[in-house]
Amino acid sequence: MPKISGFLLDADYTDVSEKSVIRLFIKTEKSHEIVKDHSFRPYFYAIVENPEKDKAKIAEDLKGVLKRAEIVEKKLNINDKPREVLKLTFDSTRMLVDARAKCKELSYVIERREYKLPFARRYLIDKNLTYFDYLEISVDENNSVEKIEKLEDRPIKFNIGVFDLETLSPERFSNPQLDPILMASFGTENWTKVICEKPIEKDYAIKVNDEKGLIEKIVSLIKESDLDILGTYNGDSFDIPYIKTRADKLKTGVKIGLDNSEPMIKRKGMGNAVLIKGLQHVDAYLIVRILARLGVVNLIKFDLESVSEAIFGEWKEKVKAEEINQIWNSNKGLERLANYNKEDSEVTFKLIKNYLPIFVELSKLVKQNLYDTTRAASSTLVENLLVLESANLGILIPNDPNESLINQRMMQTYVGGFVKEPEPGLHENIAVLDFSSLHPTIMISHNISPDTLNCGHEECKQKNMAPNNNYFCTKKPGFLSNTLKQLFEKRIKLKEMVKKMDKESMEYKVLNAQQTSLKIILNATYGSLGYARFRWYSRECASAVTAFSRQYAQMVGAEAEKAGFRWIAGDTDSAFLEIPKNRAKDDIIKFADEINNKLPGVMNLEIEGFYKRGLFVTKRGSDEAAKKKYALMDEKGRLKIVGFEYVRRDWARIAKDTQRRVIEAVLKEGDSAKAINIVKETLDYLKSGKAKKEELIIYTQIKRKLKDYESIGPHVAAAKKAIQRGKSIEIGSVIEYIVTKSGKSISDRAELAEFVKEGNYDADYYISHQVLPAVIKIMQELGHSEDDLKHGGKQKTLQAFFGA
């Protein structure tokens, strides 16, 4: 019997003569193989009053679609005893879909369960297979599975290829119905080529006859490379739909699927997702979005130039759309465009190569293919993990909540973390303590889980009551909390192992990716609990987590005061403590130890760092201190600026830079004269009219349809004007606008930066709405109160003082 050995890269199903058949995509030593498993049928469960009787009834009612009904034992809910339910099996998923609709109408069917689980996923769960497993599959002459054996895990070396298109855009944006593809780059591990019909004096250039030739060349490069992963940057919404449309028009195809299928463009939320059969399409743009969400990078713009700079510290030249048109029409600068096209592919490749291990590990963890994992929401990751846990425990997965339940849930919110109002002003010698993984460790340590909630035991009520008056069982591990505990412990072990390893080694990269993937799941769980569409939603649990968190945050603050420190600020999981002159760092270490001795379970307070100086300011238009806004300087003079305008993209760079310089002067040198000078210079510069566009741009995102805005802010006004000039702006577009000289309101004066001439800006606006608001509160902490200035000089306000 022939055998096929290799990694399980993907799984799906296809219909063969009215039967749904599982396909496994295997990465073998040499290439790829598709094998079919005819032995597995789709099914779902029906909960009925009387299994024995209803089994016969349902066979009658589902005649023609049902293949088999059998009685099996399952737990309906986590805490239930197993009971008899009907397992309904079908020949095809289409029949399953038919039947599940019919079942809804049957009065004796109390509930349907697991009727939406994707068939391939069902298969992997039942067969105990996971993506990237190394399999040995015995097949017959038609590549049909006879037997699957799972061999020991082994490292996998992916064959990755990326491509990128440059298109003509005479109308400000490219229209695939009209505008041709000008160049395409394709890159792999060792080389990148640029394809173009015009001659390019570069050794990496490939000349083709026309656009059709270009498409055919890129398709053949992809096919010949026998890829596991095809990477793009924004391929979901741009490159792949574009090349498909062009290929259609030019009467050629993009048959790059392993089964020679075309890419499938699926609607996903507001945008697209492009699926290629047997080949994982990884859109690196989504990876960057995820990294931004995880706080790995902080980006204002998501173009490859910004990404390259922020993630790899490498500058990359941008060729703008108008320049591309110019280059193409004049044939001057084709090499520059080719280089740009090539670098786009290279950065995309690097992104995928760098972050792939994390997504591979996540895929394994939750049994999703790479395509889905790179596109999954965090609650979906958590859900999929819990689906596996349920299957292991013989519990039927809870159904999705219906819309009315979702709405009901959304009406009820709960109280979050505790934020201490800081003591405004300059502080010296600050220790910042914080709880490591606060929410997960609370859930684990207090056994918070929907199934342990208010268990009824008097003892648990006494010993494990959250401050929101919900309590959790102490006698048996909770479904959710125990799952988290396993992940948590595994992560601790991995972190220990990784510590000793060479960071460049393959082993390190894999294990580190494993611990990162665990962290992603651990951190996403608490938020999911309070998410209305989550299958395991529990407002009581989410609320108990935050109730405990407030209690612990307050406890640390109070104990710190008792121990002789000043509790000057804190946010959710942190405490900022000022260390008095007569105390040392060691006292903080001792203090943290004492707290840790009192903390339950795996909760842990750690010392985040020591800071020489810290600045807290008051809110605008009030004397209260602002929360979530501070600047710290560590012992090496490095600044940490949090919450200030400096970190916000919706402030102009000139204001942000000035603010940073002022903060630096204050924290590093304690020099108010210098700070005042910095501000004065900036104001003069603005007044001179010499400020550059890039210093004046304000970035703000359009978050809804333009017609849906009740209040027309500057970014909306600028967007509307831009649309009239032919720009395409959609939900999610980040508007880059400048406040110009002409117009009445600020919105009137706001224009897209690309339409603004250098020098056309409203200096008054940038002075009194940008630079001064960003620095005034800081100057006040230096003792330059408005009152002081009134008496010290003739000026009435700080604003007047700076001559604005």
Next chain:
DNA sequence: TAATTCGCTAGACCGA
């Protein structure tokens, strides 16, 4: 198709 709450601030909007 979508994780949570807390918090700051701007600029529009609206009524006197």
Next chain:
DNA sequence: TCGGTCTAGCGAA
């Protein structure tokens, strides 16, 4: 024209 209120976006955790 003023001042209070509301809409909107973004950041912290």
